[in-house]
Amino acid sequence: MMSSRKFFVGGNWKMNGDKKSVGELITSLNRAKVPPNTEVVCAPPSIYLDFVCQKLDQKICVAAQNCYKVAKGAFTGEISPAMIKDCGATWVILGHSERRYVFGESDELIGQKVAHALAEGLGVIACIGEKLDEREAGITEKVVFDQTKAIADNLKDWSKVVLAYEPIWAIGTGKIATPQQAQEVHEKLQSWLKTHVSEPVSRAIRIVYGGSVTGANCKELASQADVDGFLVGGASLKPEFLDIIQAKK
Numbered sequence: 001m002m003s004s005r006k007f008f009v010g011g012n013w014k015m016n017g018d019k020k021s022v023g024e025l026i027t028s029l030n031r032a033k034v035p036p037n038t039e040v041v042c043a044p045p046s047i048y049l050d051f052v053c054q055k056l057d058q059k060i061c062v063a064a065q066n067c068y069k070v071a072k073g074a075f076t077g078e079i080s081p082a083m084i085k086d087c088g089a090t091w092v093i094l095g096h097s098e099r100r101y102v103f104g105e106s107d108e109l110i111g112q113k114v115a116h117a118l119a120e121g122l123g124v125i126a127c128i129g130e131k132l133d134e135r136e137a138g139i140t141e142k143v144v145f146d147q148t149k150a151i152a153d154n155l156k157d158w159s160k161v162v163l164a165y166e167p168i169w170a171i172g173t174g175k176i177a178t179p180q181q182a183q184e185v186h187e188k189l190q191s192w193l194k195t196h197v198s199e200p201v202s203r204a205i206r207i208v209y210g211g212s213v214t215g216a217n218c219k220e221l222a223s224q225a226d227v228d229g230f231l232v233g234g235a236s237l238k239p240e241f242l243d244i245i246q247a248k249k
Contacts, residue, residue, distance in 0.1 A: 049084065165186060
């Protein structure tokens with residue numbers, strides 16, 4: 001059965017680029033053909049959000065890479081969902097493994113951030129995923145279910161959430177979960193959501209895969225029944241991102 005869920009491709013530019021290279025990236029994205037049943041979102045560094053929102057064609061939405069859990073205040077270096085919206089962006093990535101493991105963000109904090117961003121009207125790309133030692137110890141499910149529960153505990157409305165499964169051992173390493181490994185975890189996540197949240201949410205939510213997605217492997221990954229798209233890192237800065245957008249024509 002074909003999924004009715006709209007295919008989703010996110011590009012996480014991470015801490016890369018300057019005005020010149022970001023401008024060139026925007027020019028190539030503006031020429032891109034986006035299939036009618038695919039939604040594309042790009043996440044530049046926050047300092048370029050305004051610049052990208054002004055210049056990027058509206059067929060592609062803009063996301064911030066992070067935000068804080070409150071609207072304003074004495075939180076030096078942070079940005080709020082209200083500021084993100086004020087620049088014209090409509091999405092935010094939260095819980096990325098780099099935020100969890102480089103910057104020490106807890107499951108609880110990520111849950112609070114997701115709740116606040118949604119309350120302010122942003123769409124949220126909520127990231128979960130296990131480390132290599134956790135996969136080798138056979139606790140992948142426990143890790144991703146615990147991370148998902150911390151998000152679920154803060155939510156009533158899932159309609160603006162995309163769940164991104166990113167096995168940490170596959171991010172930026174060139175190692176990739178096989179399409180079968182990705183499908184297996186996505187299927188188990190949907191089953192968990194059906195049991196612990198609701199059947200309508202489990203049917204409607206898009207679960208996307210992230211971790212060394214390239215133009216070469218995107219079509220096979222996209223053909224899996226429960227892989228509803230991608231969150232792309234390094235390749236989102238390269239011409240092959242345009243091929244990834246076309247993965248599910």
